[in-house]
Amino acid sequence: MRRTESIANRLREVLLDGRWIANTNVKDQIESISWQQAVQKVDSLNTLAALTYHLNYYLGGVLNVFKGGELEIRDKYSFDLPPIRSERDWQSLIEDFLSNSEEFIEHVASLEEQKLDEPFVDKKYGSYERNLEGVIEHSYYHLGQMALINKMILGGNN
Template sequence: MSTSQKLNASLQSILSGDPWYGPNTYDIIDNISFEATYETPPGSVHNIAGIILHMLGWTLETTARMQGQLAGEPAGGDWPNPGTPDERKWQQLINSFKLANVTLGGVIEDFPEDKWDAPTNDKRNRELGTGVSYRALIEGLIQHHVYHSGQLALLNRIAG
């Protein structure tokens, strides 16, 4: 199995497969009630909609970096404001997140095998996660998705 196939399989496993640690990201999202999406529980900094916006932004940013763009924060910011509750906007956010990950999966599958261990075209900046290999970039996004998926599950449980 090629590096592209392994990394994409890993991404797909945590998004929609059967990861060893529990429910996948899409199952977690699909079980969130709309009523819980914009609620920020006491002691929390973010709500569910805000976390998914953050995850979407970094998925898009990672895809752009894989396609050779210089690194930066996501176009909409690191933690964009999700705004006021809007069920149609919530459904669009979910669809955008899923589509962004489909797009990234295609970029991973098409990535040249001999470039996975090459550094991205940025200097090392730990806060932005730049200057790592393309493999580390994708592994980091997978870890990022897992981390925030746990937050989504917990916030949904608190709200429920």
């Protein structure tokens, strides 16, 4: 299996349909809740909606680079979630996340192998492979938070 396919499979696992490492994935965590649960605060933790937006923000930013654009995302904006005031707002965010996830994974799978060793935008950011591995690690980190927050909201029945 090519390295790009392996990385794409790992992304698919954490974002959309895997169960091997965490026995869940981001899609499972967000599709199983209502918009009210998505915006429910648990202590000082981020909401599930904010974490979904955050992950999607980075996927969209890297997708822009894949499509020949600039790296325009900035950490300070990564939690600037527009208000979620209805099920439609929540479903729209979910659909955007799922669409970006699919497109992101497709781009990774179709990358030429040598691209993984090239600098990502600028040498200071490391290689494409290092950044893609970072997206996987970042996604698992927030998936863990989502699973715990979901358990707190649903009273441990999730």
